[in-house]
Amino acid sequence: MQMVLLVLHNLLRWAVIVTAGWSIFLSVKGLASRALYGKADNLANMLFMISCDIQLVIGITLYFWGGWFGRLLHWEIGDKLSRFFTLEHSGTMLLAWIIVHIGRSVVKRGKTDREKHTKALIYFGVALILILAAIPWPFRTALGSHPWFRF
Numbered sequence: 001m002q003m004v005l006l007v008l009h010n011l012l013r014w015a016v017i018v019t020a021g022w023s024i025f026l027s028v029k030g031l032a033s034r035a036l037y038g039k040a041d042n043l044a045n046m047l048f049m050i051s052c053d054i055q056l057v058i059g060i061t062l063y064f065w066g067g068w069f070g071r072l073l074h075w076e077i078g079d080k081l082s083r084f085f086t087l088e089h090s091g092t093m094l095l096a097w098i099i100v101h102i103g104r105s106v107v108k109r110g111k112t113d114r115e116k117h118t119k120a121l122i123y124f125g126v127a128l129i130l131i132l133a134a135i136p137w138p139f140r141t142a143l144g145s146h147p148w149f150r151f
C-alpha cells in the first residue's frame with residue numbers, strides 16, 4: 001500500500017507541474033491580450049489547487065507511515081536524506097500549498113480581470129518555483145533513487 005502511495009505521489013507531481021504551467025501560461029496570455037479572466041483560467045487554477053491538495057494528503061501519509069516522522073525525532077547530524085524529507089521537502093511543499101490556497105482566494109477577490117491575471121501569475125508562479133526547487137529530481141543523487149516516473 002505504501003508503494004502504491006509512493007507511485008501516486010511520484011506521478012501526480014507531473015499533474016501539479018502541468019496544471020501550474022497551464023495556469024501561469026493562461027495568466028501571461030490574459031495579461032498580454034487584455035483578455036477576461038474566464039472559465040478556462042478558473043479551471044486551470046482549480047485543477048492546480050486540487051492536485052496540490054492530493055499531493056499534500058499522500059505526502060503527509062508517507063511522512064508518518066514511511067517512518068520519516070520517526071527520523072525527525074531521531075535525527076543524526078549530516079544525514080542529508082533525512083533532513084531533506086523530514087524538513088526541506090515537506091516544509092517547502094507545505095508553504096507552496098498555503099501560497100496556492102491564498103492565491104486562489106486572492107485571485108477570486110480581484111476587482112478587475114487584469115488584477116486577477118496578475119495575482120494568479122504572482123502566487124502560482126512563486127508556488128511553482130518552490131515546488132520545482134523541492135522535488136527530489138533523479139539528478140539529485142544525494143537524495144537516493146527517485147525516478148522521473150515510478151510504476
Ligand code: HEM
Pocket residue numbers: 006007009010012013016052055056058059060062063066068085089090091093094096131135136145146147150
Ligand atoms: C506539490 C506537492 C508535492 C510534490 C510535487 C511532491 C513530490 C514528491 C516526489 C516526486 C517524491 C519522490 C517520489 C519517488 O521517490 O518516487 C516525493 C517523495 C516524498 N514526499 Fe513529496 N511532494 C509534495 C508534497 C509533499 C508533502 C506536503 C509531504 C509531507 C508533508 C511530502 C512528503 C514526501 C515524503 C515523505 C517522500 C519520500 C517518500 C519515500 O521515499 O518514502 N511530499 N515527493
